[in-house]
Amino acid sequence: MKILDLWNEAAAGLLARPVRSALTALGTVLGIATLVITLGTAATAGNQIVGRFDELTATSVTVDVPGDDRPLVGWDDVREVTRLRGVTSAAAVAEAKESANISVRANELVDPSRMTELTLTVVASSPGLPEAVKGRMLQGRYFDAGHLARGDRVVVLGERAAQLLGVTRLDRAPAVFIGTHAYTVIGVLGDLRREKSLGSAVLLPPTIGQRFGLREVTRVLINTSIGAADLIAKQAPLALSPSNAAMLQVTAPQSPTRARDGVENDVNALFLILGLVSLVVGAVGIANVTLVTVMERVTEIGLRRALGAARRHVAAQFLLESSLTGLTGGVVGASVGVVAIVVICAVKQWTPVLDVRLAVAAPIAGALVGLLAGLYPALRAARMEPVDALR
Structure with a gap:
C-alpha cells in the first residue's frame, strides 16, 4: 500500500x-x-x-569598611571604583557614633514658631553622593572637589533636616551652627531612593568632617548597570583596597x-x-x-x-x-x-x-x-x- x-x-x-x-x-x-x-x-x-524588578535593589552594591588602626579605604579610592566597567556612580560615606547626635542650630535667634536647635546626625561624604543615593538637589548644589581643596566651611542639608531647621531659601546664603562654628548651607538634597536616613542628616565635606571624628570611610555606596552587580561586588574590594580586600564586607543584590x-x-x-x-x-x-x-x-x-x-x-x-x-x-x-x-x-x-x-x-x-x-x-x-x- x-x-x-x-x-x-x-x-x-x-x-x-x-x-x-x-x-x-x-x-x-x-x-x-x-x-x-x-x-x-x-x-x-x-x-x-x-x-x-526594583532597579534600585538590583543595582545597589554596598561595601562596609570595618574600623581599624589604619584607614583601609581612602577618600580618593572611590575614583578607582568608578573606573570599573558597569559602575554608574559611587560615593564614600563616613559615619561615627560621636557624630550621630550633634547639636545643630539654624541661627542665634529664638523663634517660638519653630525649632531652631536640633540634634541631628552629621555625615561626611565624597562629592558624588547625590548620584550614589539616587537623589537630586532640590536647591543649590552639592560640594565638589573645589570646596574640598579650599577647605570651605559649607554643608548640604537633607530635605527633612532643612524643613526642621526652617531653611527654605538659599539665595541669602543661610548658615547653620554645628557646635560653635557656622557653616554655609549651599544645597538641599532630597528625593532619596537609597539611604533615605540621610534625608535627616547634615552632610559635610571630608575636610570638615574630621572635626567631628569623621576621618575614615565607613561605607562605599556603588550603583551599577543591571546585571553587573555580581561582578562589581567581586571587583570593588580589590579596587578600593587591594591589600585589604578580604577585610571589606560587600552586600550585593540577588540576580534578577x-x-x-x-x-x-x-x-x-x-x-x-x-x-x-x-x-x-x-x-x-x-x-x-x-x-x-x-x-x-x-x-x-x-x-x-x-x-x-x-x-x-x-x-x-x-x-x-x-x-x-x-x-x-x-x-x-x-x-x-x-x-x-x-x-x-x-x-x-x-x-x-x-x-x-x-x-x-x-x-x-x-x-x-x-x-x-x-x-x-x-x-x-x-x-x-x-x-x-x-x-
Whole structure:
C-alpha cells in the first residue's frame, strides 16, 4: 500500500464524519492550548517581573569598611571604583557614633514658631553622593572637589533636616551652627531612593568632617548597570583596597535572572498539571472515538482484508487517522494558545515572551498523543479475520 493511498484513505475516513472528527480533536485542542498558554504566560510573567524588578535593589552594591588602626579605604579610592566597567556612580560615606547626635542650630535667634536647635546626625561624604543615593538637589548644589581643596566651611542639608531647621531659601546664603562654628548651607538634597536616613542628616565635606571624628570611610555606596552587580561586588574590594580586600564586607543584590527563573518555575509547577490533565482527557477521547469508529467499520475492514490488505495496512490506516486528529488538535491548540498569550499581554500591557520551540513542538505533541491514543483501536482492527468481519 503506497503512502499516498494510505494518506488519502485516512483523510477520507476523517472527512466522512467531520463533526465527530472536530469534537474528537477538541480535547487535544484544549490540552495543547492550555499547555501553550501556561508555559507562555509563565515565561512572560517571569520576564515582566524582571522588567519591573526594583532597579534600585538590583543595582545597589554596598561595601562596609570595618574600623581599624589604619584607614583601609581612602577618600580618593572611590575614583578607582568608578573606573570599573558597569559602575554608574559611587560615593564614600563616613559615619561615627560621636557624630550621630550633634547639636545643630539654624541661627542665634529664638523663634517660638519653630525649632531652631536640633540634634541631628552629621555625615561626611565624597562629592558624588547625590548620584550614589539616587537623589537630586532640590536647591543649590552639592560640594565638589573645589570646596574640598579650599577647605570651605559649607554643608548640604537633607530635605527633612532643612524643613526642621526652617531653611527654605538659599539665595541669602543661610548658615547653620554645628557646635560653635557656622557653616554655609549651599544645597538641599532630597528625593532619596537609597539611604533615605540621610534625608535627616547634615552632610559635610571630608575636610570638615574630621572635626567631628569623621576621618575614615565607613561605607562605599556603588550603583551599577543591571546585571553587573555580581561582578562589581567581586571587583570593588580589590579596587578600593587591594591589600585589604578580604577585610571589606560587600552586600550585593540577588540576580534578577534567578528571580525570573524562580517565578517561571513556580507558575509552571502550579499550572502545568492542568494542561497535562486536559491532554490526557483529549487522548482518552481520541481513543474512545477511534475504537467506536473501528466497530462501525467492521465490514469495511473485512472487505479490505479480503481484497488483500495486510494487518499492517489496516493498523497503519487507523493509526494515521488518529495521528491526523491529534495533529489537527495540536495545530489549532497551539494557535489558540499563542493568540491567547498575545491578548493577555495586550490587556496587561506586557511584552509577550514565547519560545518558538514550544509553538513548533505543540503540533508534534498533539500528533504523538493521537498516535498513542489510536494504538489499541488500530491493533484491534488489525487482528480481525476477514471472514468474521464480513459475517
